[in-house]
Amino acid sequence: MLQLDTPVSAGTADAEAAQEPSIPLVVDLDGTLINSNLLVESVIVLLKRSFLCVFLLPLWLMKGKAFFKAEVTRRTSLDLTALPVNLPLVEYLTREKAQGRRLILATGAYETLARRIADRLGLFEEVLATNGTINLTCHNKLKVLRQRYGSTGFDYAGNSSDDCPIWSAARHATVVNASPRLLNWAKKNANVDGVFPRETPTLGLYVRALRLHQWMKNLLLFAPLIAALKFTDGTAMTQLVIAFFAFGCCASSVYLLNDIIDLEDDRLHPNKRHRPFASGRLPISHGLALIPVLLSISAALCLLLPLKFALILAGYYAMTLAYTFFLKRIESVDVVTLALLYTTRIFAGAAAAGIVLSNWLLTFSVFIFLSLALAKRCAELLLMRKNGKQSSAGRGYVLDDLPMLRSMGVGSGYVAGVVLAFYLSTPQVSIAYARPDMLWVCVPILVYWVTRVWLKTGRGEMHDDPLVFAARDRTSLALAGLGAGTIIAAL
Secondary structure: OOOOOOOOOOOOOOOOOOOOOOOOEEEOOEOOOEOOOHHHHHHHHHHHHOHHHHHOHHHHHHOOHHHHHHHHHHOOOOOOOOOOEOHHHHHHHHHHHHOOOOEEEEEEEEHHHHHHHHHHHOOOOEEEEEOOOOOOOHHHHHHHHHHHHOOOOOEEEEOOHHHHHHHHHOOOEEEEOOOHHHHHHHHHHOOEEEEEOOOOOOHHHHHHHHOHHHHHHHHHHHHHHHHOOOOOOHHHHHHHHHHHHHHHHHHHHHHHHHHHHOHHHHHOOOOHHHOOOOOOOOOHHHHHHHHHHHHHHHHHHHOOOOHHHHHHHHHHHHHHHHHHHOHHHOOOHHHHHHHHHHHHHHHHHHHHHOOOOOHHHHHHHHHHHHHHHHHHHHHHHHHHHHOOOOEOOOOOOEHHHHHHHHHHHHHHHHHHHHHHHHHHOOHHHHHHOOOHHHHHHHHHHHHHHHHHHHHHHHOOOOOOOHHHHHHHOHHHHHHHHHHHHHHHHHO
């Protein structure tokens, strides 16, 4: 976060010999002082608030990058309080300033944003940044630095290929968050005396960003096959496996987009601020590049499945986009949308396997998933209360809504149990099962599980999505096994 009250570890500079105080140390901002890019984040905030501005972006860019940055910044109010700062570099700069070193912030970011960050850190005596006419990057930045410090020289800390000519001209170069190839270039062509290596993104970071654990929700695709008692249909099972991966890739692309769109809100959340993009450990550009790749894989897999499945998946994607950009900020609408997104997986599974859906299954799924969606919102509000906040960031709820949300969620879960009980009384069940009376065991199992979920939620112990919680909770797994055994015995 953009604060200096957090202890930081020592920097990893190759050499930290005392510098001449008369020689200023010029520091870049994007990718160097902060592990993010202010222009990219500003564009994201702009599109989040007014997506139609996407048509204006090319027109602004045609008038030059300086004009583009000015227009984007003028239309947005970027929250800079929780930006992911390069803490080892900040510690190094703090020591240099304490020794009397002049620190200059020189950045291609727009000047109003750069000055706000400089004022917050309190390290820099001067700020050089892009204005409405000059885009202060690469050769433009070098020209300004030579005009100001040509007689005495300057040291420079940067991170990208745009900094190469500045490193070459600087007395000493500090390389921050650079790729191995760029670092090698700098060592050959500049007087490198300090290196702050970047954290190489690990496979685990990508797994977290893709939220592969959330793919467990896609097991709902198999619900129609199970309900229809067609366990041995090899063709349908194969289709469902393909559908599982198609849905997973599509959903992961949405998770990436959601995390990128929600950067500001996530950084204010006590748990979500540790997500790969919000924390700055994974570049936003990587997420933007992965989104079309995942969608392409999903589309290719859809070619192996019925057209109806592809249309349902397209509808799911459109609904998630609407949810990401505005529906999740509207109270009540957000939880209904979440319930429908869960239920869409059941529709998709039926389409992939060629199974006619039961109205009982659809009715049951709507109520149970609405209960789980409400549990998720209650868990978020309880966490906000624990951290002294009155509302959930990026959502339409306040703490006073908690009792009402809890009552609606518990009631919806119990209604699902009533729907199940009515279904077990139908002639279809008597025909399909040899011992249908045994299935009544499933009703108390469901009621107990719903009660357990809400007790956990009320105690503040629901840290995951409820379905993900169920997949990890031993009691929930035992109940699921008991229910499956009951169904098999009834057959």
